[in-house]
Amino acid sequence: MEELHSNLKARAIAEIETYSEELRKVSEEIWNNPELDFKEHKAHALLTNFLEGKGFHVERSYLGIQTAFRATFGDSTGPNVCVICEYDALPEIGHACGHNLIAEAGIAAALGIKAVLKTHGAPKGLLTIMGTPAEEGGGGKINLIEKGAFESIDVAMMVHPCPSNHAMPTALAIMTLEIIFHGKAAHAAAFPWEGVNALDAAVITYNSISMLRQQMKPTWRVHGIITNGGAKPNIIPELTKMEYYLRAPTRSEVKDLYSKVMACYEAAAKATGCTVEVSETAPFYEDLASNLTLSNLYETNAKHLGIVFAKKDVPFGSTDMGNVSYVVPSIHPMYKIGDGSQVNHTREFTAITNTSEAHQHTLIAAKAMSMTVVDVLTNPAVLEQIKKEFASDISLL
Ligand SMILES: [Zn+2]
Ligand SMILES: [Zn+2]
Numbered sequence: 001m002e003e004l005h006s007n008l009k010a011r012a013i014a015e016i017e018t019y020s021e022e023l024r025k026v027s028e029e030i031w032n033n034p035e036l037d038f039k040e041h042k043a044h045a046l047l048t049n050f051l052e053g054k055g056f057h058v059e060r061s062y063l064g065i066q067t068a069f070r071a072t073f074g075d076s077t078g079p080n081v082c083v084i085c086e087y088d089a090l091p092e093i094g095h096a097c098g099h100n101l102i103a104e105a106g107i108a109a110a111l112g113i114k115a116v117l118k119t120h121g122a123p124k125g126l127l128t129i130m131g132t133p134a135e136e137g138g139g140g141k142i143n144l145i146e147k148g149a150f151e152s153i154d155v156a157m158m159v160h161p162c163p164s165n166h167a168m169p170t171a172l173a174i175m176t177l178e179i180i181f182h183g184k185a186a187h188a189a190a191f192p193w194e195g196v197n198a199l200d201a202a203v204i205t206y207n208s209i210s211m212l213r214q215q216m217k218p219t220w221r222v223h224g225i226i227t228n229g230g231a232k233p234n235i236i237p238e239l240t241k242m243e244y245y246l247r248a249p250t251r252s253e254v255k256d257l258y259s260k261v262m263a264c265y266e267a268a269a270k271a272t273g274c275t276v277e278v279s280e281t282a283p284f285y286e287d288l289a290s291n292l293t294l295s296n297l298y299e300t301n302a303k304h305l306g307i308v309f310a311k312k313d314v315p316f317g318s319t320d321m322g323n324v325s326y327v328v329p330s331i332h333p334m335y336k337i338g339d340g341s342q343v344n345h346t347r348e349f350t351a352i353t354n355t356s357e358a359h360q361h362t363l364i365a366a367k368a369m370s371m372t373v374v375d376v377l378t379n380p381a382v383l384e385q386i387k388k389e390f391a392s393d394i395s396l397l
Contacts, residue, residue, distance in 0.1 A: 004121060004122075004378070005374065005375075005378050007119070008116045008119060008122060008374045008378065009301075009370075009371045009374050011112075011115050011116055011119055012112030012113060012115060012116050012367065012370035012371060012373075012374060013112065013367045013370075013371070014115075015111050015112050015114075015115035016108050016109070016111060016112045016363055016366055016367050016370065017363070019108065019111055020359075020363060023104050023107065023108050023359070023362075023363070024104070024356070024359045026046060026047070026050055026103065026104055026107065027100045027101055027103065027104035027354070027359065027362070028100075028354060029042075029046055030042075030043045030046065030087055030095070030099075030100035030103055030104075031094070031095045031100040031353060031354040032354075034089030034090075034094040034095050035087075035088060035089055036088060036089060036090075036091060036136075037088055037133065037134035037136060037137060037138035037140075038065075038066065038067055038088075038133050038134045038138050038140065039067070040067040040087050040088050040133050040134075041066075041067060043067070043087035043088075043100075043103065044060070044061075044066075044067040044068075044069060044087075044131065044133075047069065047085060047087065047103055047107060047131055048060050048069050048071070048131070050107060051069075051071040051107060051110065051129060052071075054110075054111060054114070055073065055114070056071040056072065056073050056110070056114070056129065057071065057072045057073065058070075058071045059071070062130075062131070062144070062149065063143075063144065063147040063148070063149055064147070065133065065140065065143055065144065065147070066133075067131075067133040067134075067140075068130075068131055068132060068133055068140060068143075068144060068149075069129075069130075069131035070128060070129070070130055070131070070149070071110070071128070071129040071131075072126060072127065072128050072129070073110075073113075073114050073117065073126075073127045074114075074117045074124070074125050074126040074127050075117075075124040075125065075126060076126045076152075077124050078123060078124030078125035078126060078377065079125050079126070079154040079155070079376060079377060079383055080125075080126040080128055080152050080153050080154050081113070081125060081126070081127055081128070081153075081154060081155050081156075081157075081373050081376060081377070082128040082129075082130050082150070082153045082154075082155065082156040082157070082328070083106050083109045083110055083113070083127070083128070083129050083130070083156075083157055083158065083369060083373075084102075084106060084129075084130050084132055084141075084156060084157065084158035084321070084324070085102060085103045085105075085106035085107065085129060085130070085131045085132065085158070086099040086102040086103065086132055086133075086135045086158070087099050087100065087102070087103040087131070087133070088133055088134050088135055088136050088138070088140075089136075090136055090345065093345070093346070093347055093350055094350045095350055095353045095354070096344065096345050096346060096347065096349045096350040096353070097135075097136065097160075097161075097344050097345060097349070097353075098160070098161035098162075098337065098344070098349065098353040098358070099135065099136075100353060100354070101161050101337070101353055101358055101359075101362045102158060102159065102160055102161070103131075104359070104362050104366075105158070105159045105362045105363075105365050105366040105369065106129055106131075106158065106366075107129065108362070108363055108366035108367075109366040109367075109369040109370045109373070110127065110129045112366065112367065112369075112370030113127045113370045113373050113374075114127060116370065116373070116374055116377070122377070123377045123378055124377075125373075125377045127373075128153060130144065130149065130156075132144060132320070135319060135320055135321075137176070137282050138282065138283075139282060139283035139285065139320045139323070140320065141320040141321060141323055141324050142283045142285075142320055142323050145323055145324065145327055150324060150327050150328050153328045154328070154329075154376075154383065154387070155291070155294060155328060155329045155330070155376060155383070155386060156324050156325075156328050156329070156330045156331075157294070157298070157330065157331045157332070157369055157372065157373075158321060158331075158332055159332070159333050159334070159335055159362075159365040159366070159368075159369060160316075160319075160332060160333075160334050160335070161334070161335055161336075161337045161344075161353065161358065161361070161362070162316055162334040162335070162336065162337075162343075162344055163336060163337075163338060163340045163341070163342060163343055163344075164310040164334070164336050164340060165302070165307050165308065165309045165310055165333075165334065165335055165336045166309065166310055166313055166316075166333060166334040167290075167295045167296070167298055167299035167302070167309055167331070167333045168290040168292070168295045168313070168331075168333070169288065169290075169313060169315075169316055169332065169333070169334045170249070170287075170288070170313050170314070170315040170316070171285075171287060171288035171315065171316060171317060171318050171319045171321070171322055171332065172219070172221065172247035172248055172249055172287055172315050172317065172318050173247065173248060173249070173250055173251050173253070173254045173284070173285060173286050173287040173318065173322065174245055174246065174247045174254070174284070174285045174318035175245070175246045175247075175254050175258060175280060175284055176243070176244075176245055176246075176280060176281050176282035177243070177244045177245075177246065177258075177261075177278055177279070177280060177281065178241060178242070178243055178244075178278070178279050178280075178281045179202075179205065179241070179242040179243075179244065179265050179276060179277075179278050180239065180240070180241050180242075180276065180277040180278070181198040181201040181202055181205075181239070181240045181241075181265075181268070181269060181272075181274040181275070181276055182198060182238065182239060182274055182275045182276075182277070183195065183196035183197055183198035183199075183201065183236065183237060183238050183239070183240075183272065183273070183274045184196035184236070184238055185235050185236055185237075185238035186235070186236045187234065187235070187236075188233065188234045188235060188236050189234060192236060194236075195236025195238075196236070196238075196272065196273045196274055197236050197237060197272055197274075198230070198237045198238055198239055198240040198272070198274050199229055199230045199237040199240050200268075200271075200272045201240065201265075201268040201269055201271070201272040201274040201276070202226050202229065202240040202241075202242055202268070204264075204267070204268035204271060204272065205242065205264050205265045205268040206224065206226065206242070208264035208267065208268065209222055209224065209244070209261060209264050212260055212261070212264060215260075216257070216260075217248070217253070219248060219249050219253075219315065220246075220247065220248045220253065220257055221245070221246075221247040221248075221315075222244065222245070222246050222247070222257060222261065223244070223245055224242050224243060224244035224245070225242065225243055226240065226241070226242050227241045227242065227243050228240050228241040243281070244261065246258055246261060247315075247317075247318055249287055249315075250287055251284070251286060251287070254284075262278075265278065283320070283323075285318045285319060285320050285322050285323060286322035286323045286325070286326050287318075287322050288319060288321060288322045288325050288330075288332055289322070289325040289326060289330075289393055289394075290325060290330065290331050290332060291325075291329040291330060291331060291386055291389060291390055291393070292389060293382065293385050293386045293389055294329055294330070294331045294372065294376075294386050295331050295333070297372045297375045297376070297382070298331055298333050298368055298369070298372045299333075301367075301368040301371035301372055301375070302333070302335075302364070302365070302368040304371075305364050305367055305368055306364070307335070307364065307368070316334060316344070317344070319332065326394065328390070329386045329387060329389070329390040331372075333365070333368075335361055335362075335364070335365040336361060337352055337353070337355075337357065337358040337361050337362075338352040338357075338358070
């Protein structure tokens with residue numbers, strides 16, 4: 001058994017290496033054609049054609065979501081393991097979060113796991129590759145969850161590039177708000193007293209929230225911009241808009257933070273005589289509840305491949321993989337690319353997500369994922385432990 005187990009891992013590693021060049025091309029092409037939330041048509045076509053060409057059963061525009069897909073291989077009498085691809089980019093700065101590499105890691109792991117499932121004497125299992133659009137704010141995974149995409153999945157995993165290696169990173173829950181102030185226009189020089197200044201309400205809100213920071217927990221994050229600050233200096237602004245992101249380690253802490261932020265904009269409306277209108281502009285992303293057993297398996301496999309994990313964890317933002325982690329046992333390890341000085345969502349990071357160095361790190365992360373799947377498939381007790389732990393994690397929430 002032990003021998004089969006390590007043979008299967010070696011098989012996955014060798015298979016991924018065989019396709020190195022082809023995989024690099026896929027990631028390069030996605031990088032060269034950055035596409036935004038739910039508009040990832042080229043990436044969708046590229047990835048689904050690739051997987052179909054490699055013998056997977058592919059469902060394009062899965063569950064009616066145009067740029068989502070599902071690809072499967074194997075036997076549904078065994079456990080259903082899901083590897084997740086992301087492939088959306090950011091406005092203006094392209095693949096500054098490296099989702100081209102996440103897609104590459106997903107299809108690389110798919111090839112490794114497929115080779116495992118085809119090996120003589122290998123345990124039965126179903127491999128699902130889920131193509132999830134719009135991670136950068138659109139919450140593609142949330143749509144997929146709502147449509148039942150994860151109902152038959154036993155475990156889900158993906159990897160994400162960043163400046164350091166973390167098996168169990170912290171991702172914060174996030175609420176996305178739009179705040180609109182309505183005032184009254186007036187000539188700003190001739191009859192300013194006739195006006196109600198909606199920009200003043202926005203400025204007061206911005207300043208109050210900035211002052212609130214001193215009383216916030218160190219793990220909370222709140223950041224906003226003014227997206228409409230008025231039409232012209234000689235008109236008292238009658239309408240202003242702000243966008244704010246509120247983040248904290250749990251949903252209930254985000255709610256606490258929200259009530260404090262609410263007091264800021266309500267006070268600003270009162271002080272200026274404006275009315276205020278608030279809405280959530282994106283789905284709520286849950287925090288990431290990584291499965292400990294699954295993370296430990298990944299960590300052991302990645303260490304075996306030479307990965308050194310960071311000692312300190314820092315929250316890296318938020319992800320709709322958090323929502324997945326609340327419906328199935330999941331992991332979302334971060335892997336290092338670059339020299340540690342380039343951080344996500346910068347032009348410097350965009351530059352390093354299309355290098356052969358990043359490609360090599362991506363293959364290692366893909367190998368670690370496929371080795372983790374071997375652990376899950378070859379040892380039913382491990383899967384049982386993962387599920388037990390998931391049930392107790394969720395019941396504590
Ligand atoms: Zn990002
Ligand atoms: Zn990202």
